[in-house]
Amino acid sequence: MADPMKIRAVVRNGVADVRVLMAHEMETGQRKDSSGKLVPAWYISEVSAALNGKQVLKAHWGPAISKNPYLQFKVKGAKAGDKITVSWVDNKGEKRTDEATAS
Amino acid sequence: MNRNRRTSLQVAGSAGLYGALLAIGLLRPGQASAQSLEQAFKTTGIAETLKALGAGGAPESKDIVINAPDIAENGAVVPVGIRSALANTQMMALLVEKNPSALAGAYDILEGAEADVNMRIKMGQTSDVFAVVKADGKFYVAKKEIKVTLGGCGG
Numbered sequence: 291m292a293d294p295m296k297i298r299a300v301v302r303n304g305v306a307d308v309r310v311l312m313a314h315e316m317e318t319g320q321r322k323d324s325s326g327k328l329v330p331a332w333y334i335s336e337v338s339a340a341l342n343g344k345q346v347l348k349a350h351w352g353p354a355i356s357k358n359p360y361l362q363f364k365v366k367g368a369k370a371g372d373k374i375t376v377s378w379v380d381n382k383g384e385k386r387t388d389e390a391t392a393s
Numbered sequence: 394m395n396r397n398r399r400t401s402l403q404v405a406g407s408a409g410l411y412g413a414l415l416a417i418g419l420l421r422p423g424q425a426s427a428q429s430l431e432q433a434f435k436t437t438g439i440a441e442t443l444k445a446l447g448a449g450g451a452p453e454s455k456d457i458v459i460n461a462p463d464i465a466e467n468g469a470v471v472p473v474g475i476r477s478a479l480a481n482t483q484m485m486a487l488l489v490e491k492n493p494s495a496l497a498g499a500y501d502i503l504e505g506a507e508a509d510v511n512m513r514i515k516m517g518q519t520s521d522v523f524a525v526v527k528a529d530g531k532f533y534v535a536k537k538e539i540k541v542t543l544g545g546c547g548g
Contacts, residue, residue: 318493339506344505346504347501347502347503348503349499349500349501349510350430350499350501351497352434352494352496354489354492354497354498354516355497355498355514356469356471356512356515357470359513360472361511362474362511362512363506365506366507367505
């Protein structure tokens with residue numbers, strides 16, 4: 291199981307500024323290991339975010355996203371105490387969902 | 394045999410089939426967009442990727458801001474943000490011209506989210522990055538050059 295995400299959500303003037311740091315290798319599939327074999331691609335392909343259970347953002351990623359991906363987005367109509375849920379799926383089908391409370 | 398002509402005929406054919414499937418309700422538009430995105434992730438070069446996204450020939454717009462450094466010291470971690478001031482922004486995507494596959498990420502902006510996302514990407518070398526925004530059903534692009542002093546792919 292992958293490590294948990296770090297999610298910070300700060301509300302200012304009704305807009306939640308959400309910052310997410312995920313722990314993932316994000317292997318491009320272009321790199322070779324020491325024996326010269328290609329390291330197979332392994333990356334997060336989909337991220338979705340929800341505010342109080344209602345989906346607000348869906349990201350489709352390729353291997354060009356950096357290792358341990360960082361994502362920042364803004365959600366309108368949020369207030370302190372709202373629940374922000376972020377989940378990802380990688381190209382091997384591994385999943386992770388984490389939740390944070392906006393402050 | 395003219396290869397280009399052949400592929401374009403095939404593309405035209407599948408587009409027709411897709412239209413027919415859509416018409417009889419076999420495909421939901423959401424599924425279709427995920428499929429075309431999958432295709433778009435496999436393309437190289439800006440023109441081809443734009444075409445795969447359905448954004449071929451999209452005009453440039455000053456309402457799209459790419460927030461990124463002019464010079465990135467480390468190509469493995471380049472912070473890039475896209476902000477769109479266009480009304481009804483539905484989708485935003487980031488393309489890096491000289492990466493092995495140009496499309497880095499695409500974002501569906503659903504109701505409640507602002508058209509403002511930041512991410513960190515890998516860049517193999519100095520390149521133009523393009524932001525593609527779909528607003529009100531139309532596509533717009535913006536571009537910015539980012540100089541990379543240390544590549545982020547392979548090594």
